[in-house]
Amino acid sequence: MNSKFNPYFASDNYVYFTDGTEEIIIHEFDSHIGANMVSILLNEAYNHAYQDGLNASISTNYKELVNKILFLSIENRKLKDQLKKE
Known part of the structure; x- marks a missing residue:
């Protein structure tokens, strides 16, 4: 099994964290590109x-x-x- 778990994801300008049951907003960014980049970095870490x-x-x-x-x-x-002794 080589797939990675990605608990962080970007939607619109937000980065979310999920445990599989609920999503929590971690941070709001000015753009979707910034949110997406940060979610990628967080998942890698x-x-x-x-x-x-x-x-x-x-x-x-x-x-x-x-x-x-x-x-x-x-x-x-x-x-x-x-x-041997016996």
Whole structure:
């Protein structure tokens, strides 16, 4: 899924924010072009921040998995050593 969520949109001279259920006016501009440009910039910033959050989450999950693998490897080694002693 590569589509981006665009919570900001321009209509007439206004920039709105929507959560999917309601729209809130963020700012009124002198022209539709200004409103449209700002909505594009806000959506880009929103999607970059969202992607940064996903990357941080993936990084955290990766570190947790590496730690679990190391722990299980150590435990596996201990169990092998105990089996050799018996």
